[in-house]
Amino acid sequence: MTTEQSSHKNSFSSEWLWRAVLPIALVVLLLGFAAVDRSVLSPANLLNIAQQTSYLALFAMAQTVVILTRGFDLALGPAVSMVSVGTALAMAGATATGHDPSIVVLAGLGTGFGLGIACGLFNGVVIALLGVSPFVATLGSYNIAIGVATTLSAGRPVQGVPKLFSQLFYGGSIFGIPAAIIITLAIGLALHLMLSRTVFGRSLYIIGTNPRAAAVAGLPVKRILVATYVLCSTLAALGAIMMTARTGSGEPNLGGSLSLQAIAGAVVGGTSLAGGRGGVGTAVLGALFVTILSNGMNLTRIDGYIQMVVLGAIVIIGVLLDRLRLERRR
Amino acid sequence: MDLDADLKPAEPLLALRGISKRFTGVRALDRVDLDVHAGELHVLFGENGAGKSTLINVVSGTFPPDEGTFHFGGEDIRHLTPQRARSIGISPVFQEFSLVPSLTVEENLFLGREVTRGGILHAREMRKRATALIDELGFDLDPSQRVDDLSRAHQQMTEIAKALLGRVRLLILDEPTASLTERETSRLFELIARLKSQNVGLIYVSHRMREIRALADRVTVLRDGRHIRTLDAATSTDSELVELMTGRKIDLLFPTITHKPDKVMVDVENLTLADGSVRDVNFHARAGEITGVAGLVGCGKSELIRAIYGIEPIVSGTIRIDGLPYDFPAPRRSLRNGVAYFPANRVAEGLALSRPIRENASMTVLDLPAFARFGVLRQAVERTTIQRVMEQLQLRPPNIERTAGALSGGNRQKVMLGRALTRELSVFLFDEPSVGIDVGAKLEVYEFMKRLVEAGAGVIVVSSELPEVLALSNRLYVMHHGRIAAELTGAEKTEQNVLASFFREHLVAEVA
Numbered sequence: 001m002t003t004e005q006s007s008h009k010n011s012f013s014s015e016w017l018w019r020a021v022l023p024i025a026l027v028v029l030l031l032g033f034a035a036v037d038r039s040v041l042s043p044a045n046l047l048n049i050a051q052q053t054s055y056l057a058l059f060a061m062a063q064t065v066v067i068l069t070r071g072f073d074l075a076l077g078p079a080v081s082m083v084s085v086g087t088a089l090a091m092a093g094a095t096a097t098g099h100d101p102s103i104v105v106l107a108g109l110g111t112g113f114g115l116g117i118a119c120g121l122f123n124g125v126v127i128a129l130l131g132v133s134p135f136v137a138t139l140g141s142y143n144i145a146i147g148v149a150t151t152l153s154a155g156r157p158v159q160g161v162p163k164l165f166s167q168l169f170y171g172g173s174i175f176g177i178p179a180a181i182i183i184t185l186a187i188g189l190a191l192h193l194m195l196s197r198t199v200f201g202r203s204l205y206i207i208g209t210n211p212r213a214a215a216v217a218g219l220p221v222k223r224i225l226v227a228t229y230v231l232c233s234t235l236a237a238l239g240a241i242m243m244t245a246r247t248g249s250g251e252p253n254l255g256g257s258l259s260l261q262a263i264a265g266a267v268v269g270g271t272s273l274a275g276g277r278g279g280v281g282t283a284v285l286g287a288l289f290v291t292i293l294s295n296g297m298n299l300t301r302i303d304g305y306i307q308m309v310v311l312g313a314i315v316i317i318g319v320l321l322d323r324l325r326l327e328r329r330r
Numbered sequence: 331m332d333l334d335a336d337l338k339p340a341e342p343l344l345a346l347r348g349i350s351k352r353f354t355g356v357r358a359l360d361r362v363d364l365d366v367h368a369g370e371l372h373v374l375f376g377e378n379g380a381g382k383s384t385l386i387n388v389v390s391g392t393f394p395p396d397e398g399t400f401h402f403g404g405e406d407i408r409h410l411t412p413q414r415a416r417s418i419g420i421s422p423v424f425q426e427f428s429l430v431p432s433l434t435v436e437e438n439l440f441l442g443r444e445v446t447r448g449g450i451l452h453a454r455e456m457r458k459r460a461t462a463l464i465d466e467l468g469f470d471l472d473p474s475q476r477v478d479d480l481s482r483a484h485q486q487m488t489e490i491a492k493a494l495l496g497r498v499r500l501l502i503l504d505e506p507t508a509s510l511t512e513r514e515t516s517r518l519f520e521l522i523a524r525l526k527s528q529n530v531g532l533i534y535v536s537h538r539m540r541e542i543r544a545l546a547d548r549v550t551v552l553r554d555g556r557h558i559r560t561l562d563a564a565t566s567t568d569s570e571l572v573e574l575m576t577g578r579k580i581d582l583l584f585p586t587i588t589h590k591p592d593k594v595m596v597d598v599e600n601l602t603l604a605d606g607s608v609r610d611v612n613f614h615a616r617a618g619e620i621t622g623v624a625g626l627v628g629c630g631k632s633e634l635i636r637a638i639y640g641i642e643p644i645v646s647g648t649i650r651i652d653g654l655p656y657d658f659p660a661p662r663r664s665l666r667n668g669v670a671y672f673p674a675n676r677v678a679e680g681l682a683l684s685r686p687i688r689e690n691a692s693m694t695v696l697d698l699p700a701f702a703r704f705g706v707l708r709q710a711v712e713r714t715t716i717q718r719v720m721e722q723l724q725l726r727p728p729n730i731e732r733t734a735g736a737l738s739g740g741n742r743q744k745v746m747l748g749r750a751l752t753r754e755l756s757v758f759l760f761d762e763p764s765v766g767i768d769v770g771a772k773l774e775v776y777e778f779m780k781r782l783v784e785a786g787a788g789v790i791v792v793s794s795e796l797p798e799v800l801a802l803s804n805r806l807y808v809m810h811h812g813r814i815a816a817e818l819t820g821a822e823k824t825e826q827n828v829l830a831s832f833f834r835e836h837l838v839a840e841v842a
Binding site for chain 2: 197198200202203205206209212213214215216217218219220277
């Protein structure tokens with residue numbers, strides 16, 4: 001019994017150490033960039049970082065939900081492009097037929113979330129019911145979504161996003177806090193409550209830790225997995241809508257490297273690709289880290305292609321750290 | 331033996347002394363001795379996990395022993411590798427095939443020892459030799475066929491042919507007849523006889539009594555990685571062998587359970603599973619008594635209760651729970667019908683190790699309104715309920731927020747048992763309930779079952795530990811090869827009767 005207890009205590013203290021690493025790294029990173037360029041710490045830039053983080057945090061949360069169950073969603077980026085194009089096309093169409101601005105926005109939201117849910121259902125059914133691995137399944141839907149987005153938009157930005165839409169999801173603010181930050185905070189809080197307080201959230205952790213035990217204990221594993229991918233894509237659709245509001249047009253290339261960035265955010269934050277570990281906090285911290293890194297690299301004029309190298313390396317380092325942590329536990 | 335002293339027995343071909351092998355803390359072999367003489371067929375006998383596979387892997391150089399000495403042909407052998415073993419004439423045929431599926435039979439035979447002339451493959455020579463060998467073995471094999479086009483039986487023949495290519499002094503056969511037909515088996519037996527007459531030594535792993543009777547000169551029984559005894563096949567009886575193999579006389583006080591058999595809670599008719607592990611089984615269990623299921627590893631006893639719970643696919647047959655037909659069983663529906671299953675492998679199928687004890691114990695009740703309303707967990711209720719349950723089960727220390735992975739085997743089983751106390755249940759299916767837990771925890775598990783039964787529940791215990799099922803059960807089924815071999819009650823419920831029924835079918839098969 002004593003050995004059991006002491007090992008428990010050990011893992012407990014090292015767990016706190018692990019948690020402290022990332023916030024410390026964040027501060028060091030900020031100070032490091034500030035040493036090169038003072039403007040990094042200016043209030044305007046900090047707000048800018050917060051706003052940029054809010055998009056990536058949303059996508060990292062979406063990834064975290066599926067990563068918790070030992071999956072991931074490579075198609076998240078293209079789904080964002082698809083939703084952006086679909087939303088803009090629906091709104092342009094509704095405007096052209098002379099509808100009210102509020103109806104136009106509703107049509108856009110309906111189309112955007114509809115596409116997101118469809119994409120999630122597709123992934124979830126292929127993975128959970130047909131038993132295809134998340135990698136292969138979402139690599140397939142990655143290409144499908146790119147194809148759909150490019151075909152619908154003919155490869156060009158879709159104009160005709162109404163002012164009201166941009167106002168709601170980008171321009172607006174409450175007490176000076178931009179809409180994107182408010183939306184992400186609200187979603188983050190809701191998701192956190194869902195993960196920690198609901199049967200669904202609990203099930204995600206149990207399935208990710210031991211899917212076989214979850215099934216033997218009677219949890220509806222397949223149904224939950226489908227719902228998880230739907231949730232992931234729905235959150236991605238919301239992010240796509242917010243980004244479309246920002247650019248003011250439907251962009252077939254909007255999602256570009258988002259899949260990897262979102263996975264990077266989740267993994268760097270401490271979400272384990274082995275499943276069952278992570279949450280809203282890790283997603284937000286990871287997104288903050290990735291955003292500060294790219295913001296700092298932009299301000300210090302590090303080449304964009306070099307930034308891709310750094311991002312790729314970050315994912316791999318994050319995964320290695322995760323494995324190190326799992327091994328230390330044993 | 332004394333009588334033979336003046337005959338000066340020849341030195342054994344293979345002599346192992348005190349061989350031990352550990353795998354990450356598990357002692358797979360514990361100071362095992364083994365002698366195999368030239369021209370002798372030596373059977374290794376034991377349950378799965380007894381150490382037979384490890385031993386033949388040591389002999390064939392797959393992994394080195396941690397300690398002990400290894401003599402072959404009078405020479406002290408150290409640092410044996412599979413290549414070296416083959417070159418000195420040790421040739422293994424494992425159950426897992428070592429064939430390359432995309433190559434032909436012939437290419438596989440000569441893999442790594444291709445016949446070449448000036449660096450170029452000498453195909454004609456290899457074809458000739460392969461054909462000659464296959465003819466000699468009497469196998470119906472086409473050397474030019476790809477291995478992945480062959481049936482399992484033909485792959486087995488290829489594997490045997492591969493082992494016999496070149497000079498062989500010790501042949502190791504691991505359950506070679508498992509996928510062969512009668513005719514192929516008798517061919518193999520003829521071949522074995524021929525090899526013996528050529529002074530080849532054989533190590534033969536098999537569970538099949540009939541084969542042991544037909545082939546063996548001597549039998550070495552292994553159990554839990556230890557050498558139990560080596561017997562002369564001619565003078566030993568079947569039941570003696572099986573007793574040595576399974577018989578674990580633990581001096582453990584089983585609780586006295588008062589059985590009051592009541593209505594039939596589980597009724598199974600003509601049940602057959604998709605993988606054939608259970609065939610045409612009729613079985614029932616009553617409330618108020620423990621129904622035991624005994625049998626060797628792999629006889630289908632676990633699969634039977636797993637199918638009732640809904641985690642093994644069923645092809646035909648009917649299940650009734652408390653008199654009502656139960657079609658298409660699934661875990662959650664089973665729990666709602668009052669049936670709980672406690673898996674043998676608690677790490678793989680029971681627990682989410684990095685999650686807290688609380689979540690592990692409440693995993694099976696998340697569908698109940700008492701624990702969640704409109705999908706929102708009632709965490710206060712959960713905490714107090716699980717705390718109370720775990721205190722009742724005397725979890726030490728009683729902290730339900732620790733991870734399940736930090737617990738010992740006995741405490742992990744208590745977390746599983748905790749699930750039995752969190753919802754209304756009437757049937758409890760225990761699969762190897764005392765595997766991997768210490769004696770003290772075993773007693774607590776037995777006491778727990780006693781309380782369940784005496785409170786009127788139906789309990790089914792599946793166990794490979796014969797003394798355990800004998801002592802706990804009021805009625806005992808014995809399974810063999812996926813079928814019920816016997817149903818024993820009262821005075822018939824003895825170790826001898828159980829052991830005898832392991833072999834009844836063999837005898838019937840032999841007569842037929």
